[in-house]
Amino acid sequence: MKFIHLTDTHVVGNGLEIYGAKPVRRLALAVDSINRDHVDAEIVIITGDLTHWGEGDAYTSFLSEVKRLKMPFALMVGNHDDRAALSEAIPSLPRDENGFVQQVINTSVGPFILTDTKVTTGHQGAYCTDRLAWLDRQFESIEDPALLFMHHPPFDVGIASMDKIKMQDGDALLSVLDRHRKKVRQIFFGHLHRMVAGNWHGFPISIMRGLNHQVRLDLTSDATIIRGDLAQPAYGVVLVDDDSVISHMHAYLECTPQFDLHNLVVGDDREFALSMRHEDWEDFG
Ligand SMILES: [Fe+2]
Ligand SMILES: [Fe+2]
Structure with missing residues (x-):
């Protein structure tokens, strides 16, 4: 089974640019690429920061592109999103009993659990007791191991400015995941605008580049500045079977x-x- 991991599209309304690039154009080219090169993908998971400022125009532009995908897609929110504006743009958007944009999707390789790590104000992430209880219940109710999706990573990656705005409830999350360790195959994240792989307390993790701008590998600056660049955007092409979860980075605009x-x-x-x-x-x- 193949699925696509797309993240941090940061679309703005009215075709505007941010950081010297036009996010809706890069998203349009990603959709073209997925439809052309990966039309056999079962689903596209978009792990948050769909828009940059969370305005209605931006969600309209975002949706006009992702609706061209030839396969189903599922959306998550990030710190740059606005749940109310997104729900207005998509009234059928699945939300949990507390209004968080969380859902479980049953795929041909088992459940995909999509979570909501957004706080009300600020760019750091959170996973409060209500959300933890929801996640705990989902793991209780599923039988097959799941792939888990979150916008904010709960761990440091060595880039101080991004570590400062990680998800702040990592210890509480870890206690839930530890209880269900055998049901967590891999955790996919956005937010970092970098390709990162490794493991966190033994849980395999995979983080994908953003679609508009990237974060530079800056392991020395303090937390006051996020250093970016316009390195090639990419999405993840993930191959899953009973034995393995394999993530490829597809830099779909590369012209080397x-x-x-x-x-x-x-x-x-x-x-x-x-x-x-x-x-x-x-x-x-
Ligand atoms: Fe982002
Ligand atoms: Fe983010």
């Missing part, structure tokens, strides 16, 4: 030179490849 390694026998292709100074190219000659 391409070639087939096994075909580098004669002519310009070979010269070009050798010029890239990979010592083992000779093995393919």
Whole structure:
């Protein structure tokens, strides 16, 4: 089974730019790419920061693009979103009994649990007792192991400015996840605008680049500044079966030179490849 992990689209209304790029354009190209290259994906999960300022115009623009996807999609909120504006744009948006944008989706490889880590004000994340109780109940009620999706990671990644706005209730979350350890296959996050993989207390984690702007690998600055750039946007292509969960990063706008390694026998292709100074190219000659 294949699904797409898309995150941090940060769409703004009226076709405006932020940080020197036009998010709705990058989203449109991502939708084109998914429909062309991954039309066999079962679902697209979009892990929050759908818009940058949470205004109605932005959700209208966002939806006009994601509705072109040829497969189902599911939405989550991030710190830049507005639950009321999103619900107005999508009246059928699934919400839990407390109004949080949380749901469980049954897929062909088991349940996907989508959570809401947004606080009322501020960019840090939270997971309050009401939400923890909801999550605990979902794990109680499912039989198969689940993939879990959250906007804010609850752990530090070494970038002080982003660590400051992580999800603040990591200890409480961990106690719930620990009780259901065998039912948590992998946790997917947004928010960081970087590709990050590893594990947290033994739970495998995967974080994907954003679609508009990225956060630079800055392990030395203090928490007062978030250093960004316009590195290529990407989405995750995730392959799941009984044995494994494999995440690929697809930088869908990348235009670097391409070639087939096994075909580098004669002519310009070979010269070009050798010029890239990979010592083992000779093995393919
Ligand atoms: Fe974001
Ligand atoms: Fe965020």
